[in-house]
Amino acid sequence: MKKDSKAPVVRFENVGLRYGLGPEVLQDVSFSLTPGSFHFLVGPSGAGKSSLLKLMYLAHKPSRGLINLFDRDIATTPRRDLPALRRQVGVVFQEFRLLKHLSAFDNVALPLRVAGARRDEIDKHVVELLSWVGLKDHLHARPPTLSGGQQQRVAIARAVIAQPKLLLADEPTGNVDDRMAMRLVHLFEELNRLGTTVVIATHNEALVSRLGHPCLQLDQGRLLIRESVAATGPARQLKNALDAAAKGGGKQPAGPTA
Amino acid sequence: MIVRRTDLPLNRDALGRFLPWLIAFMVYLAVMALAGMLLLNQLAGRWDQGIGSTVTVQIPAAADKQQDARHMQAALKVLKDIPQVLFAEAIPESQIATLLEPWLGAIGGSGDLPLPQLIDIELKEGATLDEEAVHRKLSSIVPGVTVDSHGLWLERMVRLIRTVEILSIAVLALIALATVGTVIFTTRTGLAIHQDVIEVLHLIGARDSYVARQFATRALFLGLRGGLIGLFLALPTLWGIGFLVQSLDSSLLPDVSLQPMQWLMLAVVPAAAALIAMLTARITVVRSLAGMI
Numbered sequence: 001m002k003k004d005s006k007a008p009v010v011r012f013e014n015v016g017l018r019y020g021l022g023p024e025v026l027q028d029v030s031f032s033l034t035p036g037s038f039h040f041l042v043g044p045s046g047a048g049k050s051s052l053l054k055l056m057y058l059a060h061k062p063s064r065g066l067i068n069l070f071d072r073d074i075a076t077t078p079r080r081d082l083p084a085l086r087r088q089v090g091v092v093f094q095e096f097r098l099l100k101h102l103s104a105f106d107n108v109a110l111p112l113r114v115a116g117a118r119r120d121e122i123d124k125h126v127v128e129l130l131s132w133v134g135l136k137d138h139l140h141a142r143p144p145t146l147s148g149g150q151q152q153r154v155a156i157a158r159a160v161i162a163q164p165k166l167l168l169a170d171e172p173t174g175n176v177d178d179r180m181a182m183r184l185v186h187l188f189e190e191l192n193r194l195g196t197t198v199v200i201a202t203h204n205e206a207l208v209s210r211l212g213h214p215c216l217q218l219d220q221g222r223l224l225i226r227e228s229v230a231a232t233g234p235a236r237q238l239k240n241a242l243d244a245a246a247k248g249g250g251k252q253p254a255g256p257t258a
Numbered sequence: 259m260i261v262r263r264t265d266l267p268l269n270r271d272a273l274g275r276f277l278p279w280l281i282a283f284m285v286y287l288a289v290m291a292l293a294g295m296l297l298l299n300q301l302a303g304r305w306d307q308g309i310g311s312t313v314t315v316q317i318p319a320a321a322d323k324q325q326d327a328r329h330m331q332a333a334l335k336v337l338k339d340i341p342q343v344l345f346a347e348a349i350p351e352s353q354i355a356t357l358l359e360p361w362l363g364a365i366g367g368s369g370d371l372p373l374p375q376l377i378d379i380e381l382k383e384g385a386t387l388d389e390e391a392v393h394r395k396l397s398s399i400v401p402g403v404t405v406d407s408h409g410l411w412l413e414r415m416v417r418l419i420r421t422v423e424i425l426s427i428a429v430l431a432l433i434a435l436a437t438v439g440t441v442i443f444t445t446r447t448g449l450a451i452h453q454d455v456i457e458v459l460h461l462i463g464a465r466d467s468y469v470a471r472q473f474a475t476r477a478l479f480l481g482l483r484g485g486l487i488g489l490f491l492a493l494p495t496l497w498g499i500g501f502l503v504q505s506l507d508s509s510l511l512p513d514v515s516l517q518p519m520q521w522l523m524l525a526v527v528p529a530a531a532a533l534i535a536m537l538t539a540r541i542t543v544v545r546s547l548a549g550m551i
């Protein structure tokens with residue numbers, strides 16, 4: 001089966017989702033993610049961010065509409081083919097969902113194990129990655145004995161160990177301080193630079209505005225796409241410069257801007 | 259491939275403690291039923307061989323010893339001329355007295371009491387005897403003679419034993435069914451308890467077979483553990499019964515005991531139970547998960 005390499009990683013068309021007989025928590029959601037893109041998924045609590053991610057990592061089927069993942073229509077994909085698709089999606093769950101009875105090592109090794117990787121390969125990669133996220137000394141610790149930040153790094157390591165094409169993170173910066181949040185986002189940007197398509201759900205607007213990435217904005221189940229809102233550093237200066245130029249160029253506001 | 263390490267905390271749930279004892283109980287019952295069946299089978303086999311191959315002719319006591327001897331000679335001559343007969347010989351009087359001792363008391367060779375005479379006939383292998391014809395031929399020379407081939411009585415016994423055997427097989431099948439039911443129930447409960455972990459495994463890309471293998475492996479080991487407990491409880495029971503039987507008057511009971519091959523069959527029961535548990539767990543998991551997204 002020949003697939004277009006430029007085809008979107010994810011494509012939603014008029015997707016709606018309801019839980020049971022409840023109201024639609026997502027309505028007419030349409031968007032697509034090009035390979036190698038980086039998006040924030042923003043919106044107030046209860047807007048449907050987690051629900052949208054769940055559709056993308058195949059935890060739910062939509063009530064209506066079309067979802068394509070890696071150019072395959074989910075509705076017509078047989079169940080036995082879903083594991084292969086899921087293995088290309090790394091997920092950092094909102095509450096991490098680490099397996100409490102397994103060590104940090106075994107948690108991170110899981111995606112490789114279920115994919116049937118060789119043991120020596122698993123050992124090598126897992127130790128390498130856990131060292132890289134600063135958990136070299138906690139390989140055999142069980143999640144409940146780790147701090148929130150450490151658990152989060154285990155969760156992230158588990159999400160990226162199998163080098164997914166699509167990385168989804170649900171409020172990964174939810175319970176860490178700003179400095180840690182920035183470090184995590186930089187880690188995701190690093191992976192993005194290596195080609196991974198990234199979507200991070202967050203309601204941390206400050207974080208979003210400091211980084212120049214397009215946003216998928218959800219409001220009461222409806223999706224808006226905001227292109228890059230603002231940027232830090234040189235990009236910010238450039239934007240300010242452009243703004244100033246625009247002001248100087250004529251269409252000047254009547255009064256001083258607030 | 260057998261994976262001992264499990265991603266599911268299966269060894270921690272209460273079911274892990276409950277299943278081996280249930281399987282131990284099932285295996286105990288199965289071993290007893292199977293042992294009974296094997297013994298009966300042996301017994302029936304022995305009697306089956308006996309059917310038709312031995313015949314007893316009884317000559318009632320005549321007025322005097324000379325007459326008795328003449329009758330005996332004539333009867334033996336007739337019998338030895340029948341082609342199917344391998345040999346025919348008179349049972350000595352002393353032995354007849356011994357046979358009758360329980361009923362008549364010690365009369366050993368006193369000669370006071372007129373005793374019937376008996377002839378033991380062994381037929382050639384596979385041969386059958388027309389009882390009626392032999393009886394007709396004999397009664398013309400020896401009045402009141404009876405011919406008894408034991409056939410009918412043995413046939414009935416064997417038929418009874420075969421029926422009991424079929425019942426034992428039914429009991430074994432019921433035990434296997436109960437084991438399957440128990441494993442289905444514990445596996446379903448396990449699936450419900452570990453639903454969250456199973457979902458994570460799925461989302462990470464695990465196939466149903468990966469999850470099923472963990473349940474199946476655990477069922478195999480729990481089944482084996484329970485099965486061995488059951489077997490080790492059943493063996494002393496069997497020995498105990500054997501000991502009791504031997505301490506009874508052994509002449510009243512046929513001498514049958516389990517052969518090495520049959521002991522081996524009993525030892526296979528725990529393995530069979532473990533295998534049933536494993537397959538049941540696997541099928542249950544795969545069928546339950548097929549409904550998930």
Ligand SMILES: Nc1ncnc2c1ncn2[C@@H]1O[C@H](COP(=O)(O)OP(=O)(O)O)[C@@H](O)[C@H]1O
Nearest residue numbers: 019022025043044045046047048049050051052
């Ligand atoms: N499993 C569920 N069953 C029923 N309703 C749900 C479920 N998960 C989420 N919802 C509802 O869907 C809406 C969106 O929730 P969610 O996707 O978690 O939003 P967010 O992640 O943006 O906070 C909320 O109204 C929430 O109550």
Ligand SMILES: [Mg+2]
Nearest residue numbers: 049050094170
């Ligand atoms: Mg959420």
